[in-house]
Amino acid sequence: MKCALGIDIGGTTIKYSLVSTEGKLFAKYSIGVSPNKKQEDTLQDIFASIEDNIEMENPDIVGIGIGCPGGINPWRGTCDYATNLGWKNFAITEATSKKFGLPCFIENDANVALLGEIYFGIAKNYKDVVFLTLGTGVGSGLYLDGKIYSGNEGKGAELGHSIIEHNGRLCGCGRRGCLECYASASALSKDAALAMAHHPESMMWQLCSNPNRMNGAVVFAAEKAGDPVAKEVIDNYISYLGDGCLDFCNIFRPQAILLGGGVAKQGEYLRSKLQRYIEKNGYGLLKVNPPKTEILIASLGSDAGIYGAGALCFENLKAE
Amino acid sequence: MKCALGIDIGGTTIKYSLVSTEGKLFAKYSIGVSPNKKQEDTLQDIFASIEDNIEMENPDIVGIGIGCPGGINPWRGTCDYATNLGWKNFAITEATSKKFGLPCFIENDANVALLGEIYFGIAKNYKDVVFLTLGTGVGSGLYLDGKIYSGNEGKGAELGHSIIEHNGRLCGCGRRGCLECYASASALSKDAALAMAHHPESMMWQLCSNPNRMNGAVVFAAEKAGDPVAKEVIDNYISYLGDGCLDFCNIFRPQAILLGGGVAKQGEYLRSKLQRYIEKNGYGLLKVNPPKTEILIASLGSDAGIYGAGALCFENLKAE
Numbered sequence: 351m352k353c354a355l356g357i358d359i360g361g362t363t364i365k366y367s368l369v370s371t372e373g374k375l376f377a378k379y380s381i382g383v384s385p386n387k388k389q390e391d392t393l394q395d396i397f398a399s400i401e402d403n404i405e406m407e408n409p410d411i412v413g414i415g416i417g418c419p420g421g422i423n424p425w426r427g428t429c430d431y432a433t434n435l436g437w438k439n440f441a442i443t444e445a446t447s448k449k450f451g452l453p454c455f456i457e458n459d460a461n462v463a464l465l466g467e468i469y470f471g472i473a474k475n476y477k478d479v480v481f482l483t484l485g486t487g488v489g490s491g492l493y494l495d496g497k498i499y500s501g502n503e504g505k506g507a508e509l510g511h512s513i514i515e516h517n518g519r520l521c522g523c524g525r526r527g528c529l530e531c532y533a534s535a536s537a538l539s540k541d542a543a544l545a546m547a548h549h550p551e552s553m554m555w556q557l558c559s560n561p562n563r564m565n566g567a568v569v570f571a572a573e574k575a576g577d578p579v580a581k582e583v584i585d586n587y588i589s590y591l592g593d594g595c596l597d598f599c600n601i602f603r604p605q606a607i608l609l610g611g612g613v614a615k616q617g618e619y620l621r622s623k624l625q626r627y628i629e630k631n632g633y634g635l636l637k638v639n640p641p642k643t644e645i646l647i648a649s650l651g652s653d654a655g656i657y658g659a660g661a662l663c664f665e666n667l668k669a670e
Numbered sequence: 671m672k673c674a675l676g677i678d679i680g681g682t683t684i685k686y687s688l689v690s691t692e693g694k695l696f697a698k699y700s701i702g703v704s705p706n707k708k709q710e711d712t713l714q715d716i717f718a719s720i721e722d723n724i725e726m727e728n729p730d731i732v733g734i735g736i737g738c739p740g741g742i743n744p745w746r747g748t749c750d751y752a753t754n755l756g757w758k759n760f761a762i763t764e765a766t767s768k769k770f771g772l773p774c775f776i777e778n779d780a781n782v783a784l785l786g787e788i789y790f791g792i793a794k795n796y797k798d799v800v801f802l803t804l805g806t807g808v809g810s811g812l813y814l815d816g817k818i819y820s821g822n823e824g825k826g827a828e829l830g831h832s833i834i835e836h837n838g839r840l841c842g843c844g845r846r847g848c849l850e851c852y853a854s855a856s857a858l859s860k861d862a863a864l865a866m867a868h869h870p871e872s873m874m875w876q877l878c879s880n881p882n883r884m885n886g887a888v889v890f891a892a893e894k895a896g897d898p899v900a901k902e903v904i905d906n907y908i909s910y911l912g913d914g915c916l917d918f919c920n921i922f923r924p925q926a927i928l929l930g931g932g933v934a935k936q937g938e939y940l941r942s943k944l945q946r947y948i949e950k951n952g953y954g955l956l957k958v959n960p961p962k963t964e965i966l967i968a969s970l971g972s973d974a975g976i977y978g979a980g981a982l983c984f985e986n987l988k989a990e
Contacts, residue, residue, distance in 0.1 A: 477822075478821075478822035494819070495822070499814070501798075501921070501922055501923040502797075502798035502815070502922065502923045502924055502925060503923055505923045507921060508920040508921065509920075509921060511917070511920040512832065512917040512920060512921065513834055513913045513914075513916070513917055514833055514834070514836050515835065515836045516834050516835045516838075516852075516909070516910060516913060518836075524951075524952055525913075525916065525951060525952070527913075532836075589836070590836060593833045593836060593845075593847075594833075596833070596845065597831070597832040597833055600828040600829075600831040600832060601821070601827060601828065601829060601832065601921070602821055602822065603821040603822045603823055603825045604822055605822060631844075631845060632844055632845070
């Protein structure tokens with residue numbers, strides 16, 4: 351059984367495992383990562399950990415795939431910047447390839463997670479998918495016409511930084527009114543906390559006595575239990591997320607919009623609400639050309655990054 | 671000299687000419703088109719006109735390219751709908767190819783005009799370009815990684831129908847707050863007329879005594895002459911158009927954003943304003959990864975469609 355070594359680099363942990371072409375995940379390993387360590391030393395740590403745990407001189411291992419946060423140049427094999435890790439102009443694939451004598455490929459973590467879902471998850475066999483991760487921010491990945499779209503210089507696809515409210519909320523990116531400011535898990539929590547402050551009668555107070563500790567799950571729980579304040583927060587959230595989704599329908603006409611990240615843990619409940627919103631509101635030329643975009647919920651959970659890193663390797667070897 | 675027959679289908683006129691691989695345009699011909707005529711009869715009219723004017727049995731003619739408004743499926747060679755022409759489910763390339771014994775290709779008119787600029791105009795040799803036409807609406811074309819991007823089913827790239835103002839102005843597409851409602855030539859004229867109504871002292875009254883006949887050129891002329899009311903209208907227009915451009919920078923990280931349509935006739939004056947706006951406001955991760963997107967003004971004018979149709983043919987034959 352042919353395998354790839356899949357490496358998922360996160361903000362605090364690096365996870366890796368062998369992944370078979372059929373989507374079997376072998377033993378998972380992880381090591382910590384810190385911005386206080388020199389980037390080259392971190393790479394040596396990864397190499398040492400892999401050598402400790404996996405017999406890499408196995409002819410069934412065909413290559414290595416890496417998912418990495420930040421600005422990645424997949425063609426040069428570099429992490430040009432990863433702010434949270436303190437990495438800059440970091441050549442990763444060349445050293446890794448040399449170390450293990452195997453081809454090595456790297457991509458942005460969101461694109462890699464998307465590829466995991468395309469190869470081994472809910473989006474299997476789809477060829478046009480927009481992926482949105484609803485977490486601290488709104489991350490994104492694009493799979494267009496059967497290929498990962500990385501953008502010119504490998505730095506495209508920041509869908510979460512599309513403006514949906516001209517002169518709206520100040521975004522971490524420096525602009526105002528980005529989708530991320532309205533459709534991230536953080537935005538949902540903040541909106542709920544604000545609504546609580548105005549509504550002492552809201553059921554959300556019973557579920558979470560400290561508004562600073564609000565999270566999406568609490569808002570959804572209160573809404574399901576019939577709290578009108580939570581309902582207003584959720585309806586507003588869906589209208590922003592839904593409008594963003596419709597924008598991406600207009601641009602890419604994808605077969606599916608795939609949702610991941612914290613808010614997507616609401617699963618079918620979120621999916622059906624959003625599907626109804628986009629079908630009701632439609633997009634350009636609704637009548638002559640009705641939308642057919644499915645909303646999907648990511649299925650691989652926290653393993654998507656490792657699966658995807660393996661898939662990235664298979665995808666690149668296939669193309670060669 | 672190898673040539674293609676380029677056919678540019680517009681809302682009222684169909685223009686065509688031979689285009690050489692070096693970008694030489696031969697004699698141009700045109701015939702009228704009307705939604706009152708059966709679509710199949712219109713195609714026969716086109717054939718008859720071509721036969722009258724061009725000796726098609728010339729071994730230097732390598733194929734035929736067609737640019738067409740509406741929803742085009744380039745793979746099936748059909749115009750699935752073109753509302754203004756009254757066309758629906760119209761198979762165009764097969765009949766055309768059979769008629770002249772030549773390969774025939776079709777694409778959305780905006781994508782075709784963009785391809786004209788890429789082959790023979792200002793965007794020569796660029797490989798990642800976002801094209802916006804600022805006319806009655808905001809049309810768009812995408813050239814990504816050296817290829818026209820048509821979207822799944824050939825119906826993508828409606829960039830003008832991205833929402834930039836949640837619950838904003840009602841758009842012809844049925845949604846609210848689309849970029850088109852703020853950045854089209856029509857929107858500019860309407861905003862100017864509204865500003866005139868509030869400001870009887872505006873210089874715009876001297877240039878255009880009837881606000882219903884306002885157009886972009888008048889607003890720009892008044893602004894250049896120092897009218898503060900016109901300046902406010904233009905500044906507001908640039909902020910919306912600029913934010914839309916920055917969104918597309920975040921998504922595609924293009925080498926250039928190319929502007930066409932009526933407003934783009936302002937040329938360098940518009941270009942430099944917009945370039946300043948996007949450089950000042952930046953986009954995601956401005957500091958670690960400054961934008962390098964150039965603003966360009968389309969150079970082929972009303973011939974872009976014919977040039978592009980020729981280019982479409984060369985592009986497809988190159989790929990085969």
